[in-house]
Amino acid sequence: GENVExxxxxxxxxxxxxxxxxxxxxxxxxxxxxxxxxxxxKGPQLIIDIRxxxxxxxxxxxxxxxxxxxxxxxxxxxxxxxxxxxVYFCAASxxxxxxxxxxxxxxxxxxxxxx
Amino acid sequence: ExxxxxxxxxxxxxxxxxxxxxxxxxxxxxxxxxxxxxxxKPLELMFVYNxxxxxxxxxxxxxxxxxCPNSSHLFxxxxxxxxxxxxLYLCASxxxxxxxxxxxxxxFGPGTRLTVL
Numbered sequence: 001g002e003n004v005e006x007x008x009x010x011x012x013x014x015x016x017x018x019x020x021x022x023x024x025x026x027x028x029x030x031x032x033x034x035x036x037x038x039x040x041x042k043g044p045q046l047i048i049d050i051r052x053x054x055x056x057x058x059x060x061x062x063x064x065x066x067x068x069x070x071x072x073x074x075x076x077x078x079x080x081x082x083x084x085x086x087v088y089f090c091a092a093s094x095x096x097x098x099x100x101x102x103x104x105x106x107x108x109x110x111x112x113x114x115x
Numbered sequence: 116e117x118x119x120x121x122x123x124x125x126x127x128x129x130x131x132x133x134x135x136x137x138x139x140x141x142x143x144x145x146x147x148x149x150x151x152x153x154x155x156k157p158l159e160l161m162f163v164y165n166x167x168x169x170x171x172x173x174x175x176x177x178x179x180x181x182x183c184p185n186s187s188h189l190f191x192x193x194x195x196x197x198x199x200x201x202x203l204y205l206c207a208s209x210x211x212x213x214x215x216x217x218x219x220x221x222x223f224g225p226g227t228r229l230t231v232l
Contacts, residue, residue, distance in 0.1 A: 043205050043223030103221065105158040
C-alpha cells in the first residue's frame with residue numbers, strides 16, 4: 001500500500017516568517033494530495049488540496065506544490081500568524097473509477113508560531 | 116463547525132465495559148468513516164461505509180463493531196477493550212458515490228477521546 005512520510009515532526013517559526021512542511025509518497029499511482037490542519041481539541045480540517053494534473057495551487061497565504069517525478073509535495077505558509085499554530089497532516093490517495101479512495105496520512109507536523 | 120458531530124467527547128471505560136460512540140453528519144453525505152488517532156502515529160482508517168454498506172474493514176479487531184443505520188449516523192460499539200485502544204476516535208463523512216468515484220473531500224468531527232483503564 002501507499003506510504004507517506006512527513007517532515008519535520010515539529011517546526012517553530014517567528015510570526016511573519018514562512019513555514020514549509022514536506023511529504024513524500026511511495027505509490028506513483030497516487031494523484032490526490034490533501035492537507036489537513038488539526039487544532040487542539042478539534043478534528044482535522046481540510047485547508048488545501050492538489051491533484052496531480054497541476055504542479056502548484058495557492059489560496060491566500062497557503063500554497064501547495066507537487067513534484068510527481070520525485071513523488072513529493074509540500075505545504076508553504078507565508079506571513080505566519082499565531083493562529084496558524086496547529087498540527088498539519090499531509091495525505092495521499094488514488095482516485096479510481098471503481099472504488100472509494102482511501103487516504104494515507106503522514107504522521108503530522110506540530111507547527112508553533114511565536115509572536 | 117464542520118457539520119459532523121460526535122458524542123461523547125470524552126469516555127473513560129474499564130476493560131469489561133460495553134460502550135458506544137456516536138457520529139452524526141448534517142451535510143447530506145453518503146459515505147462515513149471511523150479513524151483511530153494515537154500519539155506519534157498516522158491516522159488509521161478503521162471502517163468505511165458508502166450508502167450504508169461497509170466497503171472497508173481495515174483488519175480491525177472484533178472488539179470494535181461498527182453500525183451504520185442510515186447515511187447520517189454511524190456508531191462504533193466497544194466491548195472488552197484493551198488499554199492500548201486508548202486514543203482519539205474520529206468520524207468523518209464525504210459525498211460518497213453510488214458506483215465509487217475515487218477520493219472526495221472528507222470532513223472530520225471533533226473526535227471522542229477514549230481512555231481504557
